[in-house]
Amino acid sequence: xxxxxxxxxxxxxxxxxxxxxxxxxxxxxxxxxxxxxxxxxxxxxxxxxxxxxxxxxxxxxxxxxxxxxxxxxxxxxxxxxxxxxxxxxxxxxxxxxxxxxxxxxxxxxxxxxxxxxxxxxxxxxxxxxxxxxxxxxxxxxxxxxxxxxxxxxxxxxxxxxxxxxxxxxxxxxxxxxxxxxxxxxxxxxxxxxxxxxxxxxxxxxxxxxxxxxxxxxxxxxxxxxxxxxxxxxxxxxxxxxxxxxxxxxxxxxxxxxxxxxxxxxxxxxxxxxxxxxxxxxxxxxxxxxxxxxxxx
Amino acid sequence: xxxxxxxxxxxxxxxxxxxxxxxxxxxxxxxxxxxxxxxxxxxxxxxxxxxxxxxxxxxxxxxxxxxxxxxxxxxxxxxxxxxxxxxxxxxxxxxxxxxxxxxxxxxxxxxxxxxxxxxxxxxxxxxxxxxxxxxxxxxxxxxxxxxxxxxxxxxxxxxxxxxxxxxxxxxxxxxxxxxxxxxxxxxxxxxxxxxxxxxxxxxxxxxxxxxxxxxxxxxxxxxxxxxxxxxxxxxxxxxxxxxxxxxxxxxxxxxxxxxxxxxxxxxxxxxxxxxxxxxxxxxxxxxxxxxxxxxxxxxxxxxxxxxxxxxxxxxxxxxxxxxxxxxxxxxxxxxxxxxxxxxxxxxxxxxxxxxxxxxxxxx
Amino acid sequence: xxxxxxxxxxxxxxxxxxxxxxxxxxxxxxxxxxxxxxxxxxxxxxxxxxxxxxxxxxxxxxxxxxxxxxxxxxxxxxxxxxxxxxxxxxxxxxxxxxxxxxxxxxxxxxxxxxxxxxxxxxxxxxxxxxxxxxxxxxxxxxxxxxxxxxxxxxxxxxxxxxxxxxxxxxxxxxxxxxxxxxxxxxxxxxxxxxxxxxxxxxxxxxxxxxxxxxxxxxxxxxxxxxxxxxxxxxxxxxxxxxxxxxxxxxxxxxxxxxxxxxxxxxxxxxxxxxxxxxxxxxxxxxxxxxxxxxxxxxxxxxxxxxxxxxxx
Numbered sequence: 020x021x022x023x024x025x026x027x028x029x030x031x032x033x034x035x036x037x038x039x040x041x042x043x044x045x046x047x048x049x050x051x052x053x054x055x056x057x058x059x060x061x062x063x064x065x066x067x068x069x070x071x072x073x074x075x076x077x078x079x080x081x082x083x084x085x086x087x088x089x090x091x092x093x094x095x096x097x098x099x100x101x102x103x104x105x106x107x108x109x110x111x112x113x114x115x116x117x118x119x120x121x122x123x124x125x126x127x128x129x130x131x132x133x134x135x136x137x138x139x140x141x142x143x144x145x146x147x148x149x150x151x152x153x154x155x156x157x158x159x160x161x162x163x164x165x166x167x168x169x170x171x172x173x174x175x176x177x178x179x180x181x182x183x184x185x186x187x188x189x190x191x192x193x194x195x196x197x198x199x200x201x202x203x204x205x206x207x208x209x210x211x212x213x214x215x216x217x218x219x220x221x222x223x224x225x226x227x228x229x230x231x232x233x234x235x236x237x238x239x240x241x242x243x244x245x246x247x248x249x250x251x252x253x254x255x256x257x258x259x260x261x262x263x264x265x266x267x268x269x270x271x272x273x274x275x276x277x278x279x280x281x282x283x284x285x286x287x288x289x290x291x292x293x294x295x296x297x298x299x300x301x302x303x304x305x306x307x308x309x310x311x312x313x314x315x
Numbered sequence: 316x317x318x319x320x321x322x323x324x325x326x327x328x329x330x331x332x333x334x335x336x337x338x339x340x341x342x343x344x345x346x347x348x349x350x351x352x353x354x355x356x357x358x359x360x361x362x363x364x365x366x367x368x369x370x371x372x373x374x375x376x377x378x379x380x381x382x383x384x385x386x387x388x389x390x391x392x393x394x395x396x397x398x399x400x401x402x403x404x405x406x407x408x409x410x411x412x413x414x415x416x417x418x419x420x421x422x423x424x425x426x427x428x429x430x431x432x433x434x435x436x437x438x439x440x441x442x443x444x445x446x447x448x449x450x451x452x453x454x455x456x457x458x459x460x461x462x463x464x465x466x467x468x469x470x471x472x473x474x475x476x477x478x479x480x481x482x483x484x485x486x487x488x489x490x491x492x493x494x495x496x497x498x499x500x501x502x503x504x505x506x507x508x509x510x511x512x513x514x515x516x517x518x519x520x521x522x523x524x525x526x527x528x529x530x531x532x533x534x535x536x537x538x539x540x541x542x543x544x545x546x547x548x549x550x551x552x553x554x555x556x557x558x559x560x561x562x563x564x565x566x567x568x569x570x571x572x573x574x575x576x577x578x579x580x581x582x583x584x585x586x587x588x589x590x591x592x593x594x595x596x597x598x599x600x601x602x603x604x605x606x607x608x609x610x611x612x613x614x615x616x617x618x619x620x621x622x623x624x625x626x627x628x629x630x631x632x633x634x635x636x637x638x639x640x641x642x643x644x645x646x647x648x649x650x651x652x653x654x655x656x657x658x659x660x661x662x663x664x665x666x667x668x669x670x671x672x673x674x675x676x677x678x
Numbered sequence: 679x680x681x682x683x684x685x686x687x688x689x690x691x692x693x694x695x696x697x698x699x700x701x702x703x704x705x706x707x708x709x710x711x712x713x714x715x716x717x718x719x720x721x722x723x724x725x726x727x728x729x730x731x732x733x734x735x736x737x738x739x740x741x742x743x744x745x746x747x748x749x750x751x752x753x754x755x756x757x758x759x760x761x762x763x764x765x766x767x768x769x770x771x772x773x774x775x776x777x778x779x780x781x782x783x784x785x786x787x788x789x790x791x792x793x794x795x796x797x798x799x800x801x802x803x804x805x806x807x808x809x810x811x812x813x814x815x816x817x818x819x820x821x822x823x824x825x826x827x828x829x830x831x832x833x834x835x836x837x838x839x840x841x842x843x844x845x846x847x848x849x850x851x852x853x854x855x856x857x858x859x860x861x862x863x864x865x866x867x868x869x870x871x872x873x874x875x876x877x878x879x880x881x882x883x884x885x886x887x888x889x890x891x892x893x894x895x896x897x898x899x900x901x902x903x904x905x906x907x908x909x910x911x912x913x914x915x916x917x918x919x920x921x922x923x924x925x926x927x928x929x930x931x932x933x934x935x936x937x938x939x940x941x942x943x944x945x946x947x948x949x950x951x952x953x954x955x956x957x958x959x960x961x962x963x964x965x966x967x968x969x970x971x972x973x974x975x976x977x978x979x980x981x982x983x984x985x986x987x988x989x990x
Contacts (some may be wrong), residue, residue, distance in 0.1 A: 157965055301815060
């Protein structure tokens with residue numbers, strides 16, 4: 020169980036050997052390479068968006084509205100005459116920001132709570148499990164909508180909701196892994212040498228838990244992008260005029276009988292991003308930990 | 316002279332089910348006594364072996380000494396100091412002076428650390444930062460006969476025998492006064508077993524630490540131990556010097572264990588005495604002498620009265636819990652035993668395959 | 679066994695109770711007076727006070743929670759001030775539409791995915807299998823609302839083959855209105871279930887008794903259908919139970935896109951108007967659905983799997 024993932028870890032990262040082996044293995048996975056290329060393109064366009072855009076994505080033009088693609092406006096314009104291509108490029112920033120902030124905070128909290136649940140006293144474990152199960156039993160989108168009803172629609176609400184709903188899954192995985200390690204003989208051996216709990220957690224448990232967790236998180240990126248886009252599509256995410264894929268799709272949906280271009284321009288980036296991150300995540304999992312999802 | 320380690324009337328119990336389940340199933344006493352009033356001493360530089368079938372509580376004693384398991388009652392003194400009731404931090408200085416080798420040679424090594432890190436864990440745990448880590452690792456590897464370049468390996472690149480040597484080296488890292496070796500030969504090939512035992516014996520000669528060996532392998536005991544204790548259902552049934560017990564077992568259980576042990580001498584006529592049936596569950600301890608359900612010599616009294624330890628006048632160190640201890644001269648056995656005993660099943664030639672499986676089979 | 683069942687039921691009740699309390703506290707913790715939000719800026723003090731009393735807001739928090747739980751036991755989810763109707767009536771009026779949509783979606787997905795998974799298991803590592811493994815991952819990854827908008831664009835707006843909005847009146851009409859929404863929800867499940875069936879099928883086909891059957895000369899399809907499928911279908915049954923949360927989430931989007939009635943559309947409009955009682959009611963009902971479904975599938979799974987059954 021742990022040995023499978025033992026190739027991924029801080030100890031090996033320094034050596035060129037395992038990393039080279041990883042690259043060789045990864046290149047054989049053609050779908051994974053496609054995913055990696057897509058992810059690199061999307062992340063690059065988000066970082067360098069100001070240099071890629073052809074127009075100011077938020078400036079309202081007096082000229083053509085809902086225009087079809089032309090040389091000037093590659094993907095046409097929206098109902099306010101804004102350049103759709105520029106908005107789609109700029110729109111990559113919000114989902115990626117939402118994904119990185121929400122997942123890294125969910126990761127941090129989940130890691131700590133999972134370690135506590137897995138290594139702490141039994142009653143605390145049961146209590147935390149109850150909390151995790153409670154949060155997980157909320158239907159995610161409906162829970163998100165309820166939170167937004169309370170907090171008001173904003174990017175921060177979306178991030179908070181995603182972090183809250185994905186945290187229990189990570190915490191559970193960490194807990195399961197920690198508990199499996201806890202009863203293992205090498206932990207007893209460490210204790211017998213006089214090692215304290217902090218040392219055991221940091222030096223021995225954490226590296227074993229981190230690998231599977233990172234893969235899990237990377238596989239959740241597309242889901243987060245989808246949730247963020249979905250909430251923005253419902254008008255519950257970022258506020259206009261901030262460009263965002265879900266918001267563009269929503270504009271397109273509202274004018275779907277007038278022009279197909281907005282829908283196409285809003286949806287394609289979502290499709291490419293979710294596909295790219297999914298393919299990459301699956302490839303990473305296949306290489307490092309093929310059995311990971313089974314014990315969820 | 317003060318003994319190095321003294322264990323007195325040690326009791327360890329485990330919970331068998333959660334309180335809720337105990338309530339639901341109406342179990343009043345959801346505990347089992349894994350160790351039940353055990354007392355012994357280990358002197359400096361001495362080797363004591365705890366022998367018994369799996370589940371007899373021998374590993375639990377080791378885990379309690381090292382502090383992985385709490386005792387219900389009883390005392391453990393190390394070098395004159397009571398250590399059983401110490402907290403984890405208070406115990407730490409004593410853990411520097413004793414070390415435990417765990418059963419699973421590979422499983423007791425943290426899988427993501429290099430051999431060098433593993434070997435020097437004790438130094439880091441006990442805050443000995445100023446020592447030369449690389450040098451210490453090399454010294455320890457040399458001590459157990461492994462090449463220095465093993466320092467860069469990971470546990471999954473080691474064989475069972477190599478991992479065991481690393482375990483020995485790590486146990487010896489801080490030059491302890493006591494080593495607890497839980498099944499030091501478990502999971503190893505027979506040839507490697509011999510090497511490991513020789514290594515352990517040699518290092519003990521050189522370094523002079525005391526060793527507590529926990530095993531079900533009597534060849535290991537004969538090879539290593541000065542004294543031995545035979546455990547059954549969490550109690551000592553016979554304690555004494557190894558030589559004496561091998562020569563003249565007094566408890567029928569010991570006799571059966573010794574007889575079941577494969578004889579190294581090919582010409583020896585196999586003297587197989589089988590222990591009947593399974594070891595009773597700790598949940599339902601038999602009344603009277605706890606071995607009477609499987610004892611070939613059991614009489615009325617054995618099922619009724621719990622035997623107190625007794626010893627022979629010529630060797631007070633040799634004690635045993637039996638109403639009807641075996642006598643030195645096998646001839647007297649015939650006279651003393653009143654009930655008719657089927658001796659043809661007791662002494663079988665090695666050409667006759669034994670019909671029932673040996674209950675004291677190596678794992 | 680009974681102990682386990684009892685434990686699961688207690689756990690489920692505890693989860694629902696905690697969830698309700700949390701929601702209740704969250705709504706109360708929000709700055710601003712819910713009554714003021716409901717009545718708008720031109721409300722007089724008397725109107726607010728009257729509404730407070732009507733909603734029980736003038737009592738202490740503990741009393742409010744207890745009263746709320748007491749109401750729940752009678753099937754009372756509170757009162758919607760906007761429409762002057764009980765929340766339970768509104769929610770349960772919309773719930774059948776959502777359940778109908780979910781059932782139809784999962785039904786067609788299973789009908790396609792199970793044979794597909796068997797086929798891919800038989801033709802494992804062929805070109806078809808490799809292409810399918812990519813396509814199925816893609817269908818899982820693409821969000822259902824994007825699929826919904828695209829099929830709306832293609833089949834309803836551009837080709838005008840199928841209706842774009844609504845739920846239909848008579849039976850035939852209802853079915854026609856379900857095609858596009860059910861497609862948008864089910865397509866991801868086709869991918870998911872077919873992968874699941876394929877994987878568990880391969881595992882079972884590798885086992886001894888199946889190899890034995892093969893050695894008798896039975897055709898591969900026959901082995902799959904007669905011996906392997908009953909076992910290979912088990913994980914699918916479990917996953918559908920757990921997947922109800924996922925289904926409900928897609929239903930929210932799909933109902934909005936196709937302007938269908940249902941609790942998804944209901945909660946979206948309630949969130950837009952800050953109608954807390956309705957939001958609360960929908961969350962409650964869906965949480966209850968999910969907890970029931972996961973508990974049932976856990977118990978069923980534990981009971982069906984001989985390895986866990988022994989431990990109970």
